[in-house]
Amino acid sequence: MKHALAPALLALGLLGTAATAEPFRLVVTHLEPPVVPNSVMDLAVELGYFAREGVDVELVRVQQTPSAVAALQAGEGDMANIGVDALLQLTATDSADLVAVTSPNKSLPFLIAAKSDITDPAQLPGHSFGVGRLGSLDHSLSTKVLAAAGVDMETLDILALGQPPVRAQALAAGHVDATTMSIGVWLSLPDKTGLSVLVGQDAYYAAAPVVNKVNVVPRQVLDTRRADVEAVVRALVTLSRDFSNDPAAWAAAMAPYGGDLSPEQLQELATSFAGTWSVNGGMNADELRYTQDWIYATADFATTPKVTLDQWADFSIVDAVLAQLGVDETGDRPAR
Structure with missing residues (x-):
């Protein structure tokens, strides 16, 4: 009798373990x-x-x-x-x-995109730069990234435009000269004519490893x-x-x-x-x-x-x- 019950008790024990896991x-x-x-x-x-x-x-x-x-x-x-x-x-x-x-x-897969005639961050002073809002994450990080390239964000015309897709569309439409966006947003732009990546995502994170x-x-x-x-x-x-x-x-x-x-x-x-x-x-x-x-x-x-x-x-x-x-x-x- 003892041997007959053993498999059943073992099965019940295994079921109990699975049920309580x-x-x-x-x-x-x-x-x-x-x-x-x-x-x-x-x-x-x-x-x-x-x-x-x-x-x-x-x-x-x-x-x-x-x-x-x-x-x-x-x-x-x-x-x-x-x-x-x-x-x-x-x-x-x-x-x-x-x-x-x-x-x-x-890391956030951020990059800075700009009009194609801006080929170096040093050319940004005097141009417009789109951010989510003043003090937003993209604004703060990009300030560090540009500072590492010798550019003071205060020399740019900062425009608060909202979310990355909106900023990307503003760049594509010529309403802003440069902005930060994710690599995904950049790739999803249907027409990149006249635009280029100014600071790639690797360089962006290297300058601001947040x-x-x-x-x-x-x-x-x-x-x-x-x-x-x-x-x-x-x-x-x-x-x-x-x-x-x-x-x-x-x-x-x-x-x-x-x-x-x-x-x-x-x-x-x-x-x-x-x-x-x-x-x-x-x-x-x-x-x-x-x-x-x-x-x-x-x-x-x-x-x-x-x-x-x-x-x-x-x-x-x-x-x-x-x-x-x-x-x-x-x-x-x-x-x-």
């Missing part, structure tokens, strides 16, 4: 895979990368960082992709006990589900490396989400991301410190209490992953 909930601030390297979070689900690492990831979709933070605080998520500025604010005010463990897409978003977890999750957190990061790093090695694979995976972008434009976009994939987890301490200093220099943080990097960043997960996978020397330097 909770999915790992990853909160993302987009409603479908975006045409940037951040899409690895969505595609790691679709292409089975999380499953191969033994973690059941469920995407929780919200529209903005505040909603992502609220989901974590309400216990409705285990990890969230949020803006670094929000994380610093939360850390400074003790509003949440969150730490960054990876960044699947640390990390835009990171994946954070509550410290409690880091303590109680460390193996799952490590598995999630390992899957994201592995997929980032695969896309870095084979850009066409990313273009093919993104085909259903490319909108008006043609297969050729998706391939061009994939190629443009060379060197920007988070092949080592996106946690470069030098860039994170630079980002923190840059954010604290903005008007929004004038009265915010100072924090230190160790208060909001935890490198142990990425370091464990790199110990297993090795360091990819093609980009994304994992400085400590």
